[in-house]
Amino acid sequence: MSLPLTMRALQQTSLKGPQDVRLITDAPVPSPGEDEVLIRVTAAGVNFADISKSYGAFLGGPQPPYLAGFEAAGEVVAAGEAVTGPPPGTRVIGVGDGAFAEYMVLPAAAAMPVPPGWTAEQALGLVVNWPTALAALKPLGRIAAGETVLVHAAAGATGQAAVTVAKHFGATVIATASPGKHATVLALGADHVLDSVDGDLAAEVLRLTGGAGADLVLESAGGATFHASLAAAKRVTGRVVVYGVAGGEAAITNWELVYKHQVQIIGFNLGVLIGAAPQIFGELMGELSGLIAAGVLTPARPTAYDLTDGPRALGELQARATIGKLALLP
Ligand SMILES: NC(=O)c1ccc[n+]([C@@H]2O[C@H](COP(=O)([O-])OP(=O)(O)OC[C@H]3O[C@@H](n4cnc5c(N)ncnc54)[C@H](OP(=O)(O)O)[C@@H]3O)[C@@H](O)[C@H]2O)c1
Incomplete structure (x- = not known):
């Protein structure tokens, strides 16, 4: 599959909050490292941590200019040399850098398959x-x-x-x-x-x-x-x-x-829990699978915004004006 060299993405340009997030059209499409997969983003999840990062209030958070967003679901379109799965074509959800974009890389080991029968958008929230x-x-x-x-x-x-x-x-x-x-x-x-x-x-x-x-x-x-x-x-x-x-x-x-x-x-x-207590995280994800099977954890129905409306979505989240999960669609 031939991939474009550049893509649309939301870039945070200062640490003054979501007011300084802007659409760029020439962000380089990232290349997966040897243990990473590249996904074409179908839906990115908006989280309160995106607000914290935009003010520099997230410990160890990125320095501007940076591509905003960290949670996305989409289709694997390329993989690093050491990746044994998930194979290209798999729909996955995961966290990484620069989710508010058309493409992003995820650590392959942490890319969770979208549950069968769910759309990528419905899987938002599963790993956060x-x-x-x-x-x-x-x-x-x-x-x-x-x-x-x-x-x-x-x-x-x-x-x-x-x-x-x-x-x-x-x-x-x-x-x-x-x-x-x-x-x-x-x-x-x-x-x-x-x-x-x-x-x-x-x-x-x-x-x-x-x-x-x-x-x-x-x-x-x-x-x-x-x-x-x-x-x-x-x-x-x-x-x-x-x-x-x-x-x-x-x-x-x-x-x-x-x-x-x-x-x-x-x-x-x-x-920190994922890094310091991976066994507990594994048990959590196993229990979440059980909750999906039991019908307790049901597909998300996020409020969807176009990627270009990302600043508005972030502003509404900050202003306590939102209900439930928010999605940005590139
Ligand atoms: N520690 C972690 O690993 C972790 C992981 C995920 C999320 N979180 C935290 O969990 C919380 C919820 O995150 P979320 O992404 O699911 O967001 P969210 O709950 O969808 O949105 C944030 C909500 O927080 C409430 N809120 C209370 N005081 C607020 C204030 N001063 N400014 C803005 N909102 C305020 C508002 O609800 P009302 O107006 O209805 O009160 C607002 O709608 C956040 O604090 C986030 O940082 C922590």
Whole structure:
């Protein structure tokens, strides 16, 4: 197959946020390294981490100018010399650099086949949002049936996955979301939904749990909500899995842990988990396959934008104006 030399792509030109992402038409089509495959991108996933990277707030993130995006699904069109699979023609989903483009390279070992019968677009989230939600709930959050879980940003891509999996595990779910998104969260099976923008979240969670607090909190909101999350967790046995900083950094002191928030705080980053605990990641992906087979994890129905509308998609994600997964179509 003959491949073009250049392609359309979204380039981040500064660390001032998504306002400085622009379409270029002459990006070189990358060549796969010896352990990599080149895919023709069918759909790229937009993630909150794309916003963090665009401000330089992602640890070890790229320096501008760089091709934005890191999650994409598409068809393998070329492979490095050491690659034994997936073969050209396979539809895969994976993470790498420069997903907001017509072509990108992926590590072959981490290119997951799109489930049979699914479109590439429907597979978005499989290697980012779902493993994040499952890891936060189970190996890290140690969820058990009958427990109460507080899920922030529950209408978002990761939050929807977390609500779905938590309900599957038999938990009571208290969700938070912006007011216009409450119907989405309740339709997923959340037992309660609270306003993420206004109100006393900790008091509401304590009221809903008879004063006990949530057994598990999935904390991605950050900012002032971080302290509400700590106050909403059950004393002594409550776990707070911290995996996002959407609202900004927040601090806790050792004094507060001893005298105020006697809870178990667990930091989590999926990229680090994949590198530092590959066995746990393998188990997570195996469990996700089981959830697909059981019909718990269903094909995504992302809100799709043309690649040229990428800046608008990123702006809406940043402005909390989106529901569920977002896709860019090159
Ligand atoms: N640690 C990891 O490995 C990992 C992996 C994947 C995702 N994450 C984190 O998980 C979170 C969700 O990511 P996602 O890609 O699925 O995005 P998303 O949930 O689809 O969108 C972000 C949502 O966060 C909520 N939010 C709360 N405070 C916000 C603020 N100050 N600014 C903007 N949004 C705010 C908004 O929901 P409401 O308006 O409804 O409250 C917003 O819609 C992010 O914090 C992300 O960094 C972490």
